[in-house]
Amino acid sequence: MVNIRNLDPSASPLDYYGSELRRLREEAGLGQAQLGSILYCTASLVGQIETAKKVPTRQFSERLDAALMTGGVFTRLVGLVLKSQLPTWFQAYAELEARATYISTYQSQLVYGLLQTTEYARAVLSVENPGRLDEMVAARMERQRILGREHPPVLCVVLDEAVLYREIGGVEVMRNQLGHVLGFLDHPWIQVQILPFEVGQHSAMMGSFTLLRFDEDPDVFYAESYDSGHMTANPQVIRERTVGYARLQASALSLEDSAALIKRVTEERYGHQSGPEVA
Incomplete structure (x- = not known):
């Protein structure tokens, strides 16, 4: 009917x-x-x-x-x-992210949302959103369209080395995700660096955060807690986090060495094919 x-x-x-x-x-x-x-x-x-x-x-x-x-x-x-399918508390950030000229982010646990594959995003979002999984994944993929614009934002990503080893969604999903990240190696407006374990203590021990820069509006700092996001344009916070991010980039591996590490982890940890071995 x-x-x-x-x-x-x-x-x-x-x-x-x-x-x-x-x-x-x-x-x-x-x-x-x-x-x-x-x-x-x-x-x-x-x-x-x-x-x-x-x-x-x-x-x-x-x-x-x-x-x-x-x-x-x-x-x-x-x-x-x-x-509109994004969490209400996240929508304001997504709007600013879409307008930003420069995006600088440090991620301690996961690949940044703009660089996630569909399968990786599905595995991440399934933990807290099993009833609305298709909608949430579609919304995350929609965010990524800003990278395909005629004038995309400059995106600087520092990933903690732990991100490479945290198996999200299984071996194949991780292999494809890390391969996807490597695909941005020659992208003119995207750079990905790995912060290696050997650095020890660093300027982002409090966790992941993102800095958004705009052509005309004040910079914005963003960080998440369990079920909410915090944004501020406080000049002192922006000053401190901007310096902190510069220190992170200086401590991280170069673009070339980062790519080499991602390739090595992919091969050593996720390179084998699933299923029975062929004699």
């Missing part, structure tokens, strides 16, 4: 997307099954998106625009929908 639940378009980006999908589908004289056939999906999926019970993907939105000849309405709207 077709779900005819009415949505309040002003309730959320997801509700607005669903209400517009239904309106334009009906204007085109198409049933849910007919549209689903055109989009290579089920009528049930169309109905779930129309009633805001399921979050649309970017691929679905692109196909929808082509099918209904909307001029890109849903492709533009899906970005807002996916951002």
